[in-house]
Amino acid sequence: MQMNTKDWNPNLYLKFGKERIQPSIDLVMRIEMDEPSTIIDIGCGPGNSTQILAHRWPDAEIVGIDNSPAMIEKAKSDYSNQNWYVVDADKDEIEGKYDIVFSNAVIQWIPDHPKLFKKFYNLLTNNGLIAIQVPIFWDMPLGKAIANVASQNQWASKTKGATKQFTIHDYHFYYDILSEIFKSVDIWESHYMHVVDSHLSILEMIRSTGLRPFHNLLEKDTDKQAFEDMVLRHIEKDYPLQKNGKVLLPFKRLFFIAKK
Template structure:
């Protein structure tokens, strides 16, 4: 099933903060051209536009819903419906940017080599990856989906995510880059409830699971099992809120 831009942007501020942080650390004052790979509804692209309003900035995504929403909200920009895994772009950009996307694409050796090949000399490849499998919610999802009740239908859903250690990305890029900067940040999202953590994840990490479950009763049953497990993983604070720590890896490779 396609992405749902409205559900995705329910936590738009929290989801866009990593783009703000990544953009602020790119040490290029006047890039002429930028491409946002996996631009979604254009939220990350607008952060690029804000910092470099005079640059030529395009967004690329393989979701028709996301590209349609981006085109509607920001009609002046160029939006491309394309799969980044087989990217076939004949031109180059001063910045190739990608926030919260490459974990959906397998074979990062091939992908990063392609993305770096479309960076101009003197430009940068800037990436952020949610380290989803390091989060407590992943423990909850694995516990439920690999348990006897759901295993037969859901055991393969987690394999759609790909990401590696900072050392892996460093080794891929070090020989071809002038300089590499890397860091990790754990954002502490203050959520209203465990249901809110579930809602956050439903439009992203839980999508493959809900796509697999066609029946509404099964979906509700799975949702209840996940929420029960989230209650074990995340304590309720004295205020009644729940802290949802979210770890992300960032890197910028200059060519």
């Protein structure tokens, strides 16, 4: 299959697989349900986080959906015995009823969260629950660095609209809208301390995620490089080197589990 350059790059995404999988492990561990029959992983990416669900509940029927053909292709090739479909969680109808609607690091790409949660609610069986993690990207120096560079004269018109491609609210907002429709809401935040080899590793880590909307708007490779270089200068300033040369990247993530 020919890769659409604006599509996600599963191999680049999986390069930091260990860092990306931990929130899924933690979220799955917090779910109180013994034997779900059906589970859907919304925005399953290359399918690695889906394996945490499959590992905990080997008898459940699990479906993974994602709107990226490249991600679904990768999931199908790595886990060919499981069920993967290209579906847009925002625009398409999602079929079926599920005991667990799981979604890790995805909803920030979808603009209308109240509408999305109603859609998730309607996918649940009577005693079902949703389990969601969202990175609180704009609170971190890293997110602020990208927003700062994008707002500078040189880039403002070229990257117009990119920051709006992420929708991230705070915990007050999520608690209020969830408690209106769900019976109970468990909500928490964690700071993950990623230990990375260098400042460049931080840039590489977000090249396949947080930088994508900016890269997609910057047509020329020279512009992409110049934009990244400016972000890197901020990263060098905001994240000091440790004594052994490594860099700590604190990454803030918000979680919630809401029961029908």
